[in-house]
Amino acid sequence: MTTTTTRPRASVPPAAGASKHANRRRAQAWRMGAITVIWATSLFVVALWVSGGGVAAVLGLNGETVTTLGRLTGLVAANLLLYQVLLMARVPLFERGFGRDGITRMHRFVGFWSFWLMGAHIALLALGYAITAGVNPVVELWGFIWDYPGMLLATAGTLLILLVVITSIRRARRRLRYESWHLLHLYAYLGVGLALPHQLWTGADFLSSPLATLYWWSIWALAAASVLVFRIGMPVLRSTRHSLRVASVEPDGARGVTVRVAGRDLASLGARAGQFFVWRFLDGPGWTRGHPFSLSAAPGRELTLTARVVGDGTRRLAGLVPGTRVIVEGPYGEMTGERRTGKKLLMIGAGAGVAPLLSLLEAEEYAPGDALLLTRDSVAEDALRQSAIAELVSRRGVRYLPFVGPRSSGPSGWIAASHSAWAGPDLLRHLVPDPAVYDVFICGTAAWMKDLTRDLESAGFAPHRIHSESFTI
Known part of the structure; x- marks a missing residue:
């Protein structure tokens, strides 16, 4: 069900157009x-x-x-x-x-x-x-x-x-x-x-x-x-100079965790919403293995990451204690607001792929109702960052539509089986009848993004306005 609000208010102002042009x-x-x-x-x-x-x-x-x-x-x-x-x-x-x-x-x-x-x-x-x-x-x-x-x-x-x-x-x-x-x-x-x-x-x-x-x-x-x-x-x-340490660890959904990292003068790291770091937590044996996690909130006084617990690396996140020292490589990634050329935003994320999309929604400028967030989870309990999404809905006027359930067996495997009667491009055109004014940011597995990108282009979204990054080698 799509949720809207009647009293949105502005958030953090974005970089000026001239600044974005200079960055490009x-x-x-x-x-x-x-x-x-x-x-x-x-x-x-x-x-x-x-x-x-x-x-x-x-x-x-x-x-x-x-x-x-x-x-x-x-x-x-x-x-x-x-x-x-x-x-x-x-x-x-x-x-x-x-x-x-x-x-x-x-x-x-x-x-x-x-x-x-x-x-x-x-x-x-x-x-x-x-x-x-x-x-x-x-x-x-x-x-x-x-x-x-x-x-x-x-x-x-x-x-x-x-x-x-x-x-x-x-x-x-x-x-x-x-x-x-x-x-x-x-x-x-x-x-x-x-x-x-x-x-x-x-x-x-x-x-x-x-x-x-x-x-x-x-x-x-x-x-x-x-x-x-x-x-x-x-x-x-850099990590030593900024004195990066775990500030808090919170369960997120049924199988997720959100970690907040604090430090000195984090703005000088130059991190932007949509980017990621390679994280190492000095909590014992195995700390040398770095793991890439996107920022799940706009960078400010803290750096926030959210992950679904699926393996040893993510399982360790849930056991971190506040005060643990952190070493980061980065920030990396180009899936940032500098890529925007349109007026409106369509964000589509699968599972933990919602993380960079939320950081962008917090940092970017858009009018109430001009940003649509679609999320994909197998079960509702697995959905991540629900409180942050609710905040965006109430304060920024973001429209939110979760797709929950097993994946469709049809050609558009990115959607849930509950919507398998729809062809992917038709569903996108139904949800977004004016694709020419949208920038699309997507994040999920490589195969999932490939299916979704094909349907987005078929639905009329300009290829140069479909933004994604893959970290799979």
Whole structure:
């Protein structure tokens, strides 16, 4: 049932239009800088291969042809592994340039391609050398492993990277607890570290000139420093400086928890409604495993997160005690009010996905009745942040419509079975007859958001006004 109010009042004023325009300009500048760095390093890699006689070797159509293709795939794989490290390091240039959603897609794409190219590099070099020497490729490969400096380390590193790749396949990923997958994923750092020395000790394209050697050593040293600075150093220093501690822990719904974190001068963290942090609570063993949770209230004197208790990481939240020290990475994410171009708001969230939507509704400007919140839960008792929603309804004039019950078995799986008689686009047009003036913010599982986005576009919502972020790798 839709709930309205007759006495709404204004909330926190939003950033001015000029400020939002300036923020978009800065975002474009960051994106251009990130793209420039990627192209510059990629072109340098190609230049190394060309300067090493790669083009002429390809035209020879002999064993050297296969060998030079192995060199090329090795160079590209090394470059992609570099990007993998930088993407995992949360370097501000890439975080601000591509956003968390873009980095998540790039991380998966680059990870798989770097692995396949690494395999091609090994196979092509073994085959090329075997053709030239007139020996069995397996014998040649065995000789590589045992006779070349750093190759035993590289073999161990390749096996570790293989482990990470296998556990990152979606079917395998779904069978693992988040904590187990996260621990296994960290072995990618060790795998890259073990694979690196043989490239810098014996790789012809890495040692072809003093400039090439300087470039590769410098760029990998920079990548390692980025991990230490942005993944470890800065989060610890910032969290200590702001003295972040748990202020309160409250049950939320039948299976949820809301945690409030207080500290000094939180405004200087620069967090915006709709963003998320990676949180670590120093409450005992296992605190090193970070978990991403969105802000469930507009940031102010406290930072608020809300989660549904579904695993070890979220179960620990319910057992936190006030005063527990907190370390955060972030803020991250681009699903903020700066994306708005329309007058009205449609917010659609599934389960804990309601959290960032509520923070946006608290922070953004809209007239009474111009914001509609749709939530999706399997049972009513699981609904999160009901008191905050009631406050938005009574004070801001937000219209609220919960969809409760099992999911529809029809093509629009984002809606409840109780509304399965409706086609998804028709239901959206019924609820929002003027889609051209709406910005839509959605948050839920990747598959759920994919179905919903398809129906939103079919219902007439402009694709550039449908905003979401996915944190699934």
